[in-house]
Amino acid sequence: MLERYLIAVCIAAAWCVLCLRAWRTHRRKATQEASTLAHAADGDIIVAYASQTGVAEDLANRTAASLRGAGKAALCLPLGHIDANLMKRAQRMLFVVSTTGEGDPPDAASSFVSALMAPQPADGAAPAAMSTLAHMRFALLALGDREYARFCAFGASLDDWLRRHGARPLFDRIDVDNARPESLDQWSLELSRALALSNPISLAPISYDGWTLARRQRLNPGNAEAPCFHIELRPPAGLQPAWQAGDIAEIELSAGTVDALPQHRQYSIASLPEDGAIHLLVRQVRKPDGQLGRVSGWLTETAAHGTAIPLRIRGNRNFHAPDSARRLILIGNGTGLAGLRAHLKARIGAGQHQTWLLFGERFRAHDYHYRENIESWHANGALARLDLAFSRDQAERIYVQHRLRGAATDIRNWVEQGAAIYVCGSRDSMAPGVHKALVDVLGTQTVQALMRDGRYRRDVY
Ligand SMILES: Cc1cc2nc3c(=O)[nH]c(=O)nc-3n(C[C@H](O)[C@H](O)[C@H](O)COP(=O)(O)O)c2cc1C
Secondary structure (H helix, E strand, C coil): CHHHHHHHHHHHHHHHHHHHHHHHHHHHHHHHHHHHHHHCCCCCEEEEEECCCCHHHHHHHHHHHHHHHCCCCEEEEEHHHCCHHHHHHCCEEEEEEECECCCECCHHHHHHHHHHCCCCCCCCCCCHHHCCCCCCEEEEEEEECCCCCCCCHHHHHHHHHHHHCCCEECCCCEEEECCCHHHHHHHHHHHHHHCCCCCCCCCCCCCCEEEEEEEEEECCCCCCCCCEEEEEEECCCCCCCCCCCCCEEEEEECCCCCCCCCEEEEEECCCCHHHCCEEEEEECCECCCCCECHHHHHHHHHCCCCCEEEEEEECCHHHCCCCCCCCEEEEEEHHHHHHHHHHHHHHHHCCCCCEEEEEEECCHHHHCCCHHHHHHHHHCCCCCEEEEEECCCCCCCCCHHHHHHHCHHHHHHHHHCCCEEEEEECCCCCHHHHHHHHHHHHCHHHHHHHHHCCCEEEEEC
16 A cells, blocks of 8 residues: 555656656746847847748758858847847848748748738738838848749748838848759858858758668558558768657759759658667659659669668757657658657657557558557557548548547647647648648637647648
C-alpha cells in the first residue's frame, strides 16, 4: 500500500518538474525575444523573414550573419514577431519572405498579416496601427516557384503594402524562382551597394554531402497505382549529422547536361540521428506518358544500392516539436506519415506518451505504412490514441477529416488541455479538408489563436 502511495507521489513530483521546466523554457524564450526587440537600436538593420519550410529563414540568417561580418549591426527576426512599434522605429529593414499554399503567406506570418496588413477600413483611411512608414528604407527578397500560378504573391503584396505606407525601397524587389543562385547573387550585390559595404557580402554556397543508399523497400507491393518506398541513406564517413523531428532532406540530382539546372526535391525525414540513417518515405511518381519522375524514379528504382546521393539537411523550424510536456495531435496522409513518424519516435524516446495519431491512406491491406511500428506503440501505450482512415476500403470515401469530425469532443478536450496540432501530407487533397474540419470543431477564433501561438503547424506539399 505504502509502496503504491510512494510511486504515485514520485509520478506527481516528476510531472511537476516536467511542467516547471517547460514553463521556464517558454519564459526564457519569450524574455530573450522581448529583450532583443527592446534593444533593437534605431540604426540596426532588421532582417525579417517569413518562411514555411526554412529556405527564407536560412537566407535571412545568412544575410544577417554576412552583414554582421561586414561590421553592421543586424538582427534577424521572424516576421510574426514584428509589431507596429518596431515598424515605426526601424530605419532599415530587409524582408526575406516566401509564398506558400496558393499564393499565401507562410503560416507563421499570419499574425503580422492580420494585425498590420489587414484590409484598410472602408473609409479608405490607413489602419491606425500603421499610419506611415516614410522613415523606413527597405529591401525585399521574395522566394517562390514559377510553377505556381501566383508566383511570389506574398512578397509582392508585402512590397506593395510597404510602398503604400510610404516606406522607400533601397532597390527593387528581387523575385527568386526556386532558390536560383543568380538571384541570390543579385541580392548580395544590391545589398552590398545599397548599404555601401566596403567588402561585398556573399551568401555561402550551398553544399551537399554524398549519403549512401543503404536500403530500399517497397512498402505497398499490393498497390500498383501509387508505389511507396522506404529508403535509408547513411551519412558519409566522418560526418556527424544533426537533425530533429520535422526537418527536411533536400536531394540534388544533377541534370547530366552542362546547361540544364540540377533538380532538387525535399522529403520529410522519418527517422532520428540515433537511427544512424535518414529514413524517407518516397512515393514513386509516374508521368502520364509513363516516364518515371526524375528524382523519385532515381531514388526508388534506378539508383543502385551503394550510390552516393547528394543530400543536405534543412532545418524546418516551423515543424519542430512543441515542448515535450505538451500533448500532440498528429494528422497526416500518405507520405506525410514520414514527418509524423519522426515526431512519434522523438516523443516516445523522451517518455512522452500523450500523442494522438490520425493517419489516412487508400487501402488498409496495402498502404498501412510502418504498421508494426505504429501498432506496437499503440499497444504498449506509447501512442495514446490512433485513428485510421482508409479511404477505399468501403463504398464511401473516408478521410482523416471525417475521423476528426467524428472525434470532435475529444479533439476539443485535447486542445483545452494544451495540445498542439501538427499536419503533414497532401496540400491539395488533405490540408484544406483538415483545416475546415478543425474550424468546424474548434471555431475560427480558436484555430487562428492556435496558429498564432504556434500550436497549429503544417508541413504540406
Ligand atoms: C506547398 C507549397 C506551396 C507553394 N506555393 C507557392 C506559390 O503559390 N507561389 C510561389 O511563388 N511559390 C510557391 N511555393 C514555392 C516556395 O515559395 C519556395 O519553395 C520557397 O523557396 C520556399 O521558401 P520557405 O522554405 O522559406 O517557405 C510553394 C511551395 C510549397 C512547398
